Amino acid sequence: MLIDSDFIWFIALATWVPFRILVLIVRKRKEQKTSFSGELLLNLFFLYLVGLVGVTIFPIPIGVPYYGDYFHVNFIPFKSIQGSLNHSWYMVPLRNIGGNLVLLAPFGFLLPLIWKSANTLRKVVATGFLLSLSIELLQLVIPGRAADVDDLILNTFGLLFGFLAFKLFDQLLRLITKEKRLSETR
Numbered sequence: 001m002l003i004d005s006d007f008i009w010f011i012a013l014a015t016w017v018p019f020r021i022l023v024l025i026v027r028k029r030k031e032q033k034t035s036f037s038g039e040l041l042l043n044l045f046f047l048y049l050v051g052l053v054g055v056t057i058f059p060i061p062i063g064v065p066y067y068g069d070y071f072h073v074n075f076i077p078f079k080s081i082q083g084s085l086n087h088s089w090y091m092v093p094l095r096n097i098g099g100n101l102v103l104l105a106p107f108g109f110l111l112p113l114i115w116k117s118a119n120t121l122r123k124v125v126a127t128g129f130l131l132s133l134s135i136e137l138l139q140l141v142i143p144g145r146a147a148d149v150d151d152l153i154l155n156t157f158g159l160l161f162g163f164l165a166f167k168l169f170d171q172l173l174r175l176i177t178k179e180k181r182l183s184e185t186r
Contacts, residue, residue, distance in 0.1 A: 002059045002060070003058060003059060003060045004058050004059040005053075005054030005055070005058040005059070007058075008050060008053055008054050008057075008058055009050060009054065012046075012050045013050075016046055020039075020042075020043070024039075041110065041113050041114055042114060044110065045110045045111075045113075045114050048106050048107070048110060052103070052104075052107075052135075055103070056103075056135045056138075056139065057135070057138055057139070057142065057145070059144075060142055060143075072145075072146040072147070073140060073146075073147045073148070074146075074147070074148040074149055074150060075149050076149070077149050077150065077153060078150060078153075079150065080096065080148050080150040080151075081096070081097060081150045081153075081154070084096040084097055085097075097154060100150070100151050100154035100155055100158065101154050101155075101157060101158040101161065102158060103154075103155055103158055104128050104131070104132060104155040104156070104158040104159040104162065105158040105159060105161050105162035105165070106162060107128050107131065107159050107162060108124055108125075108128055108158070108159030108160060108161065108162025108163035108164075108165070108166065109162040109163065109165050109166045109169070110162075110166075111124050111127060111128070111163075112124060112163070112166050112170075113166065121160075121163060124159065124163045125156065125159060125160060125163070128155070128156065128159035129152070129155075129156050129159075132151070132152050132155035132156060132159075133152060135151075135155075136148065136149075136151060136152055
């Protein structure tokens, strides 16, 4: 039997949707305001995290003999990056390097939008690094998955790029808001 990402999507959505509806009902009864954009961001972040788990952890073979490399591990920094760059087919470095850079970039962008106190580079990188480390440690023990220090390095750079994109976006919003206020006072 294989537990695949379809299963995780089903379980995640089957629990998340009723939970969010319940939260909204409680907020309404307490007459607390709910922001549409806040709810949209929170749900987007949740869907991203479920997708992240689906891509990095699943499928998990349960009771199925697996004849591959159970514990493929790379603890040597830049070894797999160098191997990817030396590969003759262009898709290998694009998938390995590009994929790992892009994987946590949304986390670096969305986390400070969702969690207002995580708006510093240190907090975002530390949280994202721990997330990436957790994924790599899980991949270390799941048959058919590969744990690689280079993934950790590339994921961390990816979330750094995501955070820098957030900062640019935040500055742009501040400029637009400032311009709007100036034009209203004229």
